[in-house]
Amino acid sequence: MDDRQLKSIAIIGTGVSAWLTAAGLAKRLESHKVRIDIIGPAPENRDLLAAAPATSAYHREVGIDQGEFLRETGSAFTLGTRYLNWTHRGQDYIHTYSPAGRMRRAVGFHHYVNLLRLQGEDVSFDGYSRAACAARQRRFGIGAQEHRKHDPCPLIHGFQIDERRYCNYLARRAGTLGVVHTGATVTDVVLRPETGHIASLRLDDGRALEADFFFDCGDGLSTLLRDTLGVGVANGSELFPADRRATLVMPMDDHTPPYSTLRRESGGWSRTVSIPGWRWRAYYYSSDHIGDAEVARTLAGGPCAASTDGVTFTTLPQPGVLAAFWRGNCVAIGAAAGIFGDFSISAQHLAQSSLLRWLDLYPDRSCDPVLADEYNRLAGEETARIRDVHLLHFRLADTDSAFWRQAAAIACPESLLYKIDVFERTGVLPYYESETLTPEAWIALLLGMGCWPDRCDALLNGEDPDDIREELAKMARTAAAEASALPLHDTFLRHLAAAEPAVPPSPAGSTEARP
Amino acid sequence: MTAGPIQRVVIVGGGAAGWMTAAALSTLFKKRPLSVELIESEQIGVVGVGEATLPHLRFFNQRLGIDEPDFMRSTQATYKLGIEFANWGRLGDAYIHPFGEFGRSINGVAFHHYWLRLRQAGRERDIGEFSLPVAAAGKDRFAYPDSDPTSVLSSYSYAYQLDASLYARYLRACSESRGVKRHEGIVTRVKQHTETGFIESLVLRDGREIGGELFIDCSGFRGLLIEQTLAAGYEHWRHWLPCDRAIAVASENVGRIPPYTRAVAESSGWRWRIPLQHRIGNGHVYSSDHTSDDEALRVLLDSLDGDAVSEPNRLRFATGRRKQMWLKNCVAIGLSAGFLEPLESTGIHLIQLAIMKLVEFFPDTDFEPLNAVEFNRTMRMEIERIRDFLVLHYTATERDDSEFWNRCRTLEQPESLKRSVALFRRFGHVMRYAGGLFLEPSWVAVYLGQRLVPLHYDPRVDSYRLDTLSAQLTRLKGLIRQAAESLPDHAAALRHYQRPGAAADGWRQTAMNLYRN
Ligand SMILES: Cc1cc2nc3c(=O)[nH]c(=O)nc-3n(C[C@H](O)[C@H](O)[C@H](O)COP(=O)(O)OP(=O)(O)OC[C@H]3O[C@@H](n4cnc5c(N)ncnc54)[C@H](O)[C@@H]3O)c2cc1C
Numbered sequence A: 001m002d003d004r005q006l007k008s009i010a011i012i013g014t015g016v017s018a019w020l021t022a023a024g025l026a027k028r029l030e031s032h033k034v035r036i037d038i039i040g041p042a043p044e045n046r047d048l049l050a051a052a053p054a055t056s057a058y059h060r061e062v063g064i065d066q067g068e069f070l071r072e073t074g075s076a077f078t079l080g081t082r083y084l085n086w087t088h089r090g091q092d093y094i095h096t097y098s099p100a101g102r103m104r105r106a107v108g109f110h111h112y113v114n115l116l117r118l119q120g121e122d123v124s125f126d127g128y129s130r131a132a133c134a135a136r137q138r139r140f141g142i143g144a145q146e147h148r149k150h151d152p153c154p155l156i157h158g159f160q161i162d163e164r165r166y167c168n169y170l171a172r173r174a175g176t177l178g179v180v181h182t183g184a185t186v187t188d189v190v191l192r193p194e195t196g197h198i199a200s201l202r203l204d205d206g207r208a209l210e211a212d213f214f215f216d217c218g219d220g221l222s223t224l225l226r227d228t229l230g231v232g233v234a235n236g237s238e239l240f241p242a243d244r245r246a247t248l249v250m251p252m253d254d255h256t257p258p259y260s261t262l263r264r265e266s267g268g269w270s271r272t273v274s275i276p277g278w279r280w281r282a283y284y285y286s287s288d289h290i291g292d293a294e295v296a297r298t299l300a301g302g303p304c305a306a307s308t309d310g311v312t313f314t315t316l317p318q319p320g321v322l323a324a325f326w327r328g329n330c331v332a333i334g335a336a337a338g339i340f341g342d343f344s345i346s347a348q349h350l351a352q353s354s355l356l357r358w359l360d361l362y363p364d365r366s367c368d369p370v371l372a373d374e375y376n377r378l379a380g381e382e383t384a385r386i387r388d389v390h391l392l393h394f395r396l397a398d399t400d401s402a403f404w405r406q407a408a409a410i411a412c413p414e415s416l417l418y419k420i421d422v423f424e425r426t427g428v429l430p431y432y433e434s435e436t437l438t439p440e441a442w443i444a445l446l447l448g449m450g451c452w453p454d455r456c457d458a459l460l461n462g463e464d465p466d467d468i469r470e471e472l473a474k475m476a477r478t479a480a481a482e483a484s485a486l487p488l489h490d491t492f493l494r495h496l497a498a499a500e501p502a503v504p505p506s507p508a509g510s511t512e513a514r515p
Numbered sequence B: 001m002t003a004g005p006i007q008r009v010v011i012v013g014g015g016a017a018g019w020m021t022a023a024a025l026s027t028l029f030k031k032r033p034l035s036v037e038l039i040e041s042e043q044i045g046v047v048g049v050g051e052a053t054l055p056h057l058r059f060f061n062q063r064l065g066i067d068e069p070d071f072m073r074s075t076q077a078t079y080k081l082g083i084e085f086a087n088w089g090r091l092g093d094a095y096i097h098p099f100g101e102f103g104r105s106i107n108g109v110a111f112h113h114y115w116l117r118l119r120q121a122g123r124e125r126d127i128g129e130f131s132l133p134v135a136a137a138g139k140d141r142f143a144y145p146d147s148d149p150t151s152v153l154s155s156y157s158y159a160y161q162l163d164a165s166l167y168a169r170y171l172r173a174c175s176e177s178r179g180v181k182r183h184e185g186i187v188t189r190v191k192q193h194t195e196t197g198f199i200e201s202l203v204l205r206d207g208r209e210i211g212g213e214l215f216i217d218c219s220g221f222r223g224l225l226i227e228q229t230l231a232a233g234y235e236h237w238r239h240w241l242p243c244d245r246a247i248a249v250a251s252e253n254v255g256r257i258p259p260y261t262r263a264v265a266e267s268s269g270w271r272w273r274i275p276l277q278h279r280i281g282n283g284h285v286y287s288s289d290h291t292s293d294d295e296a297l298r299v300l301l302d303s304l305d306g307d308a309v310s311e312p313n314r315l316r317f318a319t320g321r322r323k324q325m326w327l328k329n330c331v332a333i334g335l336s337a338g339f340l341e342p343l344e345s346t347g348i349h350l351i352q353l354a355i356m357k358l359v360e361f362f363p364d365t366d367f368e369p370l371n372a373v374e375f376n377r378t379m380r381m382e383i384e385r386i387r388d389f390l391v392l393h394y395t396a397t398e399r400d401d402s403e404f405w406n407r408c409r410t411l412e413q414p415e416s417l418k419r420s421v422a423l424f425r426r427f428g429h430v431m432r433y434a435g436g437l438f439l440e441p442s443w444v445a446v447y448l449g450q451r452l453v454p455l456h457y458d459p460r461v462d463s464y465r466l467d468t469l470s471a472q473l474t475r476l477k478g479l480i481r482q483a484a485e486s487l488p489d490h491a492a493a494l495r496h497y498q499r500p501g502a503a504a505d506g507w508r509q510t511a512m513n514l515y516r517n
């Protein structure tokens, strides 16, 4: 028997990144007889997560059935993010995961809308999208697989997830697949003298845990990589203007919105995520600019809120990103790899893509640095692109308060300035390697932030604007009508819970062969 | 000056680049008032080579509304499933780089890792047996890919081998019918704006003067506008791509018509052999540091299957890229923009790509400079990735039988290529990128075809019993062999698909993808 293969993996942490890693590894390494341990006290979080559509792909990759996931976690759907107040008070647009619209194949949809705008018309980019209409009407529906294939603008969705139930679900799956959970904490690390790799972890229950490979999925920048393996940290505090977070979970008797909300507030921003019966809100702010009491009142419903009971406050950890994410036989995933604000692209999304990248490169027991270098190169690019997305918000938001003036002054990387500049002046979006957002998603975000190009695609030159106006108006009507025909989001969720067959099967596995 | 739409485009050059550009602009911009004029000189002539293409050309033709059977009849085209490389890794070796993938990934691990294990165990020899286009090419078979994605007959794409001069003529007819105005003559003077240096008009030898707003330089290697006028600069890559000359000659078609191109390594370069319907295109690409023109010609003539039917066409070139392909109001497309080896038939593809990007960034009369900046950035990235892939062909070799190969074997690769090779050499991992032409199947084909065999395959492969894997791969191999044998002969397919009224038959929308339809 060959002994190049990893025989044991230890995961440190019990947050969502850790359980995503555990469940993912357990499934993907099912036939490879790898022992997987996960170490850490049971988590106590009550956050709700907004998970992007890539979560479905991740679930598919690690063999999670979408119907089972929805039933067991009580999750809701999300069609996108609703942006409120970003470039002026009262602004309201929905950044959908689905394409905003489609006309002819050679020309990007935004050029058609921009053509009308350049003629002085008042346009809103989300007005032609069935997904945005459905979201506003709090409706949702997904048809059978075959129908979606021929649909030019299918409803692409992510999920709104209760983090605790999700962790429990992933933990059960991991447990069934043989993952062993130990509720201890790590007190010391023992290295192998020959290689400098980690040999074992000493736990506070007195045991030592040996493994061939270690995943640090803790909730602060990885101490294993920093203290034990000597990886540096690139500071990021200047890139992230908030230092505190207040959260509130409220019961909700309204229809569950199939979207999450990102709202610009005077001293920071807030995120709202909902599942049936509950609404979760978090306000991220800078203690230099606003006090806890005012934040609490905002969360609880406005300046004259009767009570601010239930609001909890946390000080955010100092932002920063590791200079390397994989060294020796240890990888950091999630907050352990970098903290730069769970803003529009979440740490949980990064955890998924990190694990898939690691599985793609899959080391043997020698943990050759050639693989780590490649992992670090790709992860570094991905991180830089996500930072671009985050900084875009600060760059383009309105500056009507001290906090937002400070945010706007954050120095942007050249990659982002170039992207904005080229888009504004040519109408074409520069696209780099390792982007998380699709070009369409970038464009919708830029337009939502009020960054419209000065010109349209040259192929539209010579088209009759009246024809385009008419076609777009028809699209808007169709989108609204089709959205109205969908069931309410809550009704759809109830059907799912009651009758299994209503769940569309997760797209028939992969087309892969199996030995 | 207020910006308005450009109304006059002038193209210099009537080779493949010039006429592809003219046809595309006159078709895609037919709704706007845009005059397209093209100047060419019969006296100067065209390079007249460039016969092997990539699947992407089908996409280009479709956007121009070109009917495939009609196009194939007019350009004497044949179908192409890939390129056979002979004598590259070692004398006597041969492999095909196909337009298709090898096998299918199994449980999240790429197919070639399983194959590598069986190879180590002595049970498999040739990964080409797991590629449908390789199997079909080996038997001279061809049919359009199946549209059913579950069928093994859907696992490939195809391109054309065509007569480049006929293609240019075909596009000329198409362009002229769409309003392009052609001028015969030699440009002898270029008038520029005294302050900005923007080109204002071109003066022909007989005194005619042709003015315009946007000028496309398709004048070939000389770069009449982009270099001789605007001095954009050239980055030379001869230290990576050592060949600098070529001789081309057509020969009689004798016997079978293979649905693939051949690239045979010689002692100071390599030879191409491209079968068309009416003749075979042959050429010898070589390094003038290592052999003489006479010797190169002799090698070429000795290799011909049938009698030569054209005079030898001698060409000199410098591998590299124009530092700025778009400068001021001039865009260089074709050989004027740079030249990579013809080894992987990327010449016409890069022309197509530049045209598509020009349409995307089509300027107004104010010539917003960022159009050029982003055009240049993305073209440069594409070209550099193709360059790395080409350099791999020269450096992944064990040949030590000539000065030329000693030089190639030991030359210092670009940093980006070094990283890719290191990753494959140790672990069989192909470096991933999102943009770029050649993806995993191509890299695997060339690495393995040229004896760059990884030290380790993915360790997960060891979890399966050798016999189980072996049985599964044997089954797959049989399936592919049978499927390939079920296809018609290439010559028969040519007749069938081009018969009158065949337009709708198998004529499908294509994707911009090398490996799938
Ligand atoms: C906040 C946010 C907003 C977004 N908005 C939009 C939007 O509006 N419109 C839109 O089209 N897309 C949006 N995306 C992107 C979308 O969620 C997916 O990341 C993207 O569609 C995946 O692209 P891909 O599968 O084509 O290719 P790749 O990203 O190259 O991924 C290839 C494969 O890798 C896997 N994979 C990669 N990353 C992940 C991951 N993080 N989790 C799980 N699996 C992964 C999947 O199997 C995927 O099929 C958004 C993402 C985020 C985080």
Ligand SMILES: Cc1cc2nc3c(=O)[nH]c(=O)nc-3n(C[C@H](O)[C@H](O)[C@H](O)COP(=O)(O)OP(=O)(O)OC[C@H]3O[C@@H](n4cnc5c(N)ncnc54)[C@H](O)[C@@H]3O)c2cc1C
Pocket: B012, B013, B014, B015, B016, B017, B018, B039, B040, B041, B042, B044, B045, B046, B047, B048, B049, B050, B051, B052, B053, B164, B185, B186, B187, B188, B218, B219, B220, B221, B222, B224, B246, B283, B285, B315, B317, B333, B334, B335, B336, B342, B345, B346, B347, B348, B349, B351
């Ligand atoms: C050896 C070799 C093999 C190749 N093989 C392939 C292949 O297999 N596949 C592939 O895709 N590509 C291949 N290529 C590349 C391909 O041949 C070219 O990309 C393609 O032919 C385009 O050439 P062009 O139009 O840019 O230049 P040319 O064909 O050189 O055309 C230049 C034009 O400019 C005109 N001109 C120049 N100066 C003036 C002037 N002063 N006044 C007026 N007119 C002027 C000429 O008359 C001519 O019409 C190969 C190239 C070489 C050298």
